[in-house]
Amino acid sequence: MIVKYALIFSAFLTLLCSYRAIKGPETADRVVALDSISTNIISLGILYAIHTQRPVFINVSLMLAITGFIATVATSLYLREGELIK
């Protein structure tokens, strides 16, 4: 029962993070907000796996932990260097 409300609350927190991704004054703020969104979706995957008792969804969180890191590193490299592929 509490897992259901935790799902709703965590989705609401993810929605609040998107405010900074849209509004943020600089590009680095948007990168931080997208990183925080991907971290929140990891928790959403775990909570959904607990809620439905189907452990397949933990793999979703595992994949998102890897791809979110790659996205953050690529975007911060683009911010620093100005180009990605030389």
Add this chain to the structure above:
Amino acid sequence: MKEILIVIGLFFLSIGTLGLLKLSNTLERMHATSEATTLGVGFIVLAGVVDFYPNGIYLSAILVLVFLFITAPTGAHMIARATYIQDRGKEKSNNLSSIEDFV
């Protein structure tokens, strides 16, 4: 047991989101999200480990935790360094000249 872990995790997640929304600087916002959000997700993943314990999938949840604790500080470090290098020429970068040797 898992309910307690989920509530603690949601507490830290909401602290991280409030810090992302309310703080005033890019580095402060990055600090709030990288610390508190990682801790909150760590507690929620521990709740998943506790819930699925006899099943073998709990090892995958532990792997999520290991990846998260490796990748989140690395990503935060790279964002902070890019922000600092971008702001170095501007006037508004204050009190940051003491870390010039480490960048």
